[in-house]
Amino acid sequence: MTLRPADDAFAAMLEARIPGVVRPLGPQYLEEPRGRYVGSGGVVAAPRSTQEVAQLVRACAEARVAIVPRGGGTGLVGGQVMPGGAPLILSLERMRAIRALDVAENVLIAEAGVVLEEVQSAAAAADRLFPLSLASQGSCQVGGILATNAGGVNVLRYGTARALCLGVEAVLADGSVLHGLKRLRKDNTGYDLRDLIVGAEGTLGIITAASLKLSPIPAETGAALISVPDPSAALSLLALARDRLGEGVSAFELIAGQGFAFLRETMPDLRQPFAAPPAWTVLIELGLPRGLSPDQALTDLFAEAAEAGLADDGVIAQSAAQRAEFWTLREAIPQANRRIGAIASHDISLPLSAVADFIAEAPGLLARIADVRINCFGHLGDGNLHYNIFPMPGRARGDYDAQRPEITRAVHDLVVRFDGSISAEHGIGRLKVEELERYGDPVALAVMRSLKQTLDPLGILNPGAVLHS
């Protein structure tokens, strides 16, 4: 089906139907953080209500105009930008109401345009925790984090965005509104449409609001940086920590020596905890019930781990400020990576039992292709690594243009050999459509295509994302 461009006449028609809905097409609507995809035109509309979203979608269906839903625009796989097309860019930025917050129920209902940090703050003001936490939380929005099933650092304990969502309200491709803002912990009334819309990256429906699950704030928190002999020891340390502290382990992050080196190179003022960067370090965050001391728990854990040869050195945060410093270090790594300039980035996950083997094998495979530096870091507790590849010192990323596809092929081939995923938390977007076609289960792909065809027969919802348009 051929779609038509959203042109000035279309904009005028929308504006006539919904006065004030059209916005200037600023560059911010045509960009994504990695600069790989650049939009070339279209019309921006920023609806103020679910009804306006529905009106816009109906107008696009009538006119056969593509819709690219847009949240904070922080996605890393090009799901928010459609190069070469002139879509309706449907920005949820004005739908910023927190419709409800029920402390007793541990539920918060937010519209799609609410920024993640605003959800966290609203929860905190009510003495509750909204645990989803990721680097872009100051700008990513509720609709986007659900459309991409975002992850981040607390998945180990609290799950991904999907697990934190009790229900969604969404506008479907025909402009009908799915009323699914349930606040229930159990509801077995038919197929799980929530989880179908969540993670579909705007290709099956446009999320307009969601009911989100809050948690009690753990009474006592603490953090430690512990250097370990190797990734295998890190995984044993994780198992030990969970054995001793159960759900009390809120986060378990891996930092490679290369990460500390990049931080030193690009942000020399950032204080580092170890005089010489250890080859492998884990950042453990604990959130414990009243009556348990995180400091004591981390001391005991370190002692037990050191005794078992699982830990070399460690620093336990002695204050909230030091704990924040540890996290600043961890969260600065992606920024340092950007300053160095990656040749290729990979957001992969592996069965926990395959993580150490993957980390051991991959460098040898890459060395056959090119001389590179590897910064392997991420959410070890979830088996989720950001496996990013950098030029050798003195060389530019452009020098590796010819090798890039081969590098990614080697990484993803190895991931798939270990039954892993080529997209752990970032999604498919436009960046990984070919990779999904290559590595996905053909039966699953056939089902996905038939679902897309059924729920969006005109193909107007974010065409080219997740699946070929």
Add this chain to the structure above:
Amino acid sequence: MTLRPADDAFAAMLEARIPGVVRPLGPQYLEEPRGRYVGSGGVVAAPRSTQEVAQLVRACAEARVAIVPRGGGTGLVGGQVMPGGAPLILSLERMRAIRALDVAENVLIAEAGVVLEEVQSAAAAADRLFPLSLASQGSCQVGGILATNAGGVNVLRYGTARALCLGVEAVLADGSVLHGLKRLRKDNTGYDLRDLIVGAEGTLGIITAASLKLSPIPAETGAALISVPDPSAALSLLALARDRLGEGVSAFELIAGQGFAFLRETMPDLRQPFAAPPAWTVLIELGLPRGLSPDQALTDLFAEAAEAGLADDGVIAQSAAQRAEFWTLREAIPQANRRIGAIASHDISLPLSAVADFIAEAPGLLARIADVRINCFGHLGDGNLHYNIFPMPGRARGDYDAQRPEITRAVHDLVVRFDGSISAEHGIGRLKVEELERYGDPVALAVMRSLKQTLDPLGILNPGAVLHS
């Protein structure tokens, strides 16, 4: 589309293609626990592998024969029995392999016919917990608990069957095999087909195996029965407990005085903890990390609750045996109910903030219809009540046949008025198809019908369950 009966010729054809697959049509394949639905015929096949399941489905697709997948047969909504038809009853009873158990990964891969208790035992033998726990665990099977997204007593802490499932292998309506046995905690490669198959009650695909999430066994466990002034106090006590103990609260069950009375009437030998049954009692189960004493935590909780007027009386289990006794009491209630004989049973859930109002309002509405006894019990921590209605002493359930529809209408109307669910954990099956049509979001229902049409165009998978066939 008209389907054809599975007759002797069809059985002979299957047997010729897959020697040994056909089994005698014993009465156990035509029954369900509440006796409302009785099968009238058909052919039973018990495949030994996923490939045999696929062959059977293809044979049914070719011959236009309906398939009723069957696990332990313990479902309470008639999903496992198709009256008036002669389907292929596809029993998963021979697919009983635990294909893998990885302690470090906390993953167990089981075939569909493995009994829940066998999963629990295998996990326990590896020093792990598979937390799903429900009354029928001695006979219900992995495929069935996932197809119905089963709940039970530990959902508060660990989630429903869906939350405990990392991936499924399933045979689709055309006989293709969805290979989704992932062992990953994060995987954003396209639409969530797992959650679409899970909870679809065998109408979109037949689950043949699943990878299941295990947890560490909590180091310290304890339980208490605490009588409370009213349901509102019970909910405040829940909030207090979660505030003090976080995820340490594994279960929080409500028992009505009527439940104790039924136990006394039908099982007089069962020891009861309170001399006079309190109007409302909660059963709290704790699972705490090393270093915290459940006994102390429950003592402190009771003291704080009593001080705040939230608790009247309490018994803390002094031994594993006494803790087991508490659970025996709780789990005996459904059996006592069966002996009394319910007029109507309702598996409902409510937003937590609406639970107390519902419990306060419902009896008045019912009193206008008939003189009845109410046993309201269940998983209060999830807002999930089993709201069951019984004859007055000396009367039979049959006396209320005329009032039954009106009773259920009143209960469900009130549930929906409070934004609750008419099926919290049992599913829709055949029992609640009309209720789903009546109360469901019309947009959601239209999407469900289109998904069914897309994934099962011949309508052979469990026709008449969830949606009208």
